[in-house]
Amino acid sequence: MVELKRTPLYEEHQAAKAKLIDFGGWEMPVQYSGVIEEHHAVRKNAGLFDVSHMGEVDVRGKDALAFVQRLITNDVAKLEDGKILYSPMCYPDGGIVDDLLVYRHSPDHFLLVVNASNTDKDFAWMLEQVQNFEVVVENISDQYAQLALQGPQAEKILQQLTNTDLSALKYYTFTYGEIEGVKSLISRTGYTGEDGFEIYVSPQFGRQLWRKILETGSAEGIQPIGLGARDTLRFEARLPLYGNELGAAITPMEAGLGIFVKLDKEDFVGKDALVKQKEQGIPRKLVGLEMIGRGIARSHYPLQKDGQEIGFVTSGSYSPTLDKNIALGLVRADLAVLGQELDVMIRGKAVQAKVIPSLFYKRS
Incomplete structure (x- = not known):
């Protein structure tokens, strides 16, 4: 064990x-x-x-800013010292390696905070991207x-x-x-x-x-x-979780994170694939769901419309704040319409749900 x-x-x-x-x-x-x-x-x-358990990766050196800019989809060039940026980090095909927080100490020093279960994978990915950049990338999670x-x-x-x-x-x-x-x-x-x-x-x-x-x-x-x-x-609060809303087979556009993808900045890993997806039309969209029938929609349960599979649940549970059963689901873009009714397959049984706004809670 x-x-x-x-x-x-x-x-x-x-x-x-x-x-x-x-x-x-x-x-x-x-x-x-x-x-x-x-x-x-x-x-x-x-x-x-x-x-x-969260992972921390330290990036230092003359090319630290350029390196982080190439690594993530958001625009770190606009970030000031003492400020933090949220961003996806993508593979060349546009799938998500992870989502992370970028802490800027100075143009030559950044702290990247990554998801716990992805720390080793993310760190290895970052090292692969160093290539000709003059940077030192160090996993300092145990510090x-x-x-x-x-x-x-x-x-x-x-x-x-x-x-x-x-x-x-x-x-x-x-x-x-x-x-x-x-x-x-x-x-x-x-x-x-x-x-x-x-x-x-x-x-x-x-x-x-x-x-x-x-x-x-x-x-x-x-x-x-x-x-x-x-x-x-x-x-x-519609904050995504890697392995649910985010993953190697999901792009930031599909996950509703397009606002954190700056296609107008210079090159970054995954840019070509994401530009192409935006031009051709985003095939799937993340939606909010409210259960009409009895049952809780759990992560990875299939979603159907008229007996055809049209997506899957990314996260679902009873909402203590709203006192109802809700979910997030990745569905075919043409069905990502408020009020649309569809079925959640719970242990092989179709249970009715409807599409609602996905920001279930916002603090006043």
Whole structure:
């Protein structure tokens, strides 16, 4: 049996009696008190996530900017120091290697944050792309513990632990500061649809910060949050997950990420294929679905119209915020029309659903 990797916070999850599962080779908490309770805690108050399994790749050197520009579909040339960019990273055929966050320290220094289960694959792909660029690309994932503090009370809680003025930290920017005397990279980012912060620290300080943030936020109703609620939260906010909405056989255009694909910039990996797809017409589109019949549409369930297969469910679950069963599905473009009715095949049985706007939740 393959031994699962553990984050520096593993003992904290054990102590909290979290239910632990195998997530992409990592032993991670799926829930503490329960998915629905944890979901509501983040929407109403605040939640603390262990995301130390995420991958971090450091890019430095004279050609760092040009290298990252070639690697991703978004335009990093417009990014200023201290700011963050979201982007897909594609194969030459337009399929998605991964989606990632790009942190710009300077024109010759970037930090790329990638999905945990893709870290080794992404790093190998990046090394292949180095070619003639004068850059040093290093996987520094083991140099960080990463905590995500999310929810309407996140700023109030974290501000009690740092002298850094968090109100001055805008969305998708980052800074260095001290939290409880621990040197931290603090970014105003997250994966829940709520305001919040992602905090990067040396692994030896992870547990100390975890405990301190939970203790400080207790009056504001903070809870530790597992992967179960992380999934329902990101899904309601239409934030894609690799292996569901994104993959090697799905392009950013099909996944509804066209806004992050800058076809007018100079060359990048996958550009020719994506230009061609846009010219010829995008064959599939990601849509929101609401279940009319009884049942939950799960990832990879087939979608049918009049008995013909027309796509598949990418993510689906009960939505705690909306109190209904919803899903995202990749369907034939001509059927991606609001109000369109189709069938979700649940264990071989056709269950009716209809197409609705796919941004199920947006914070006020």
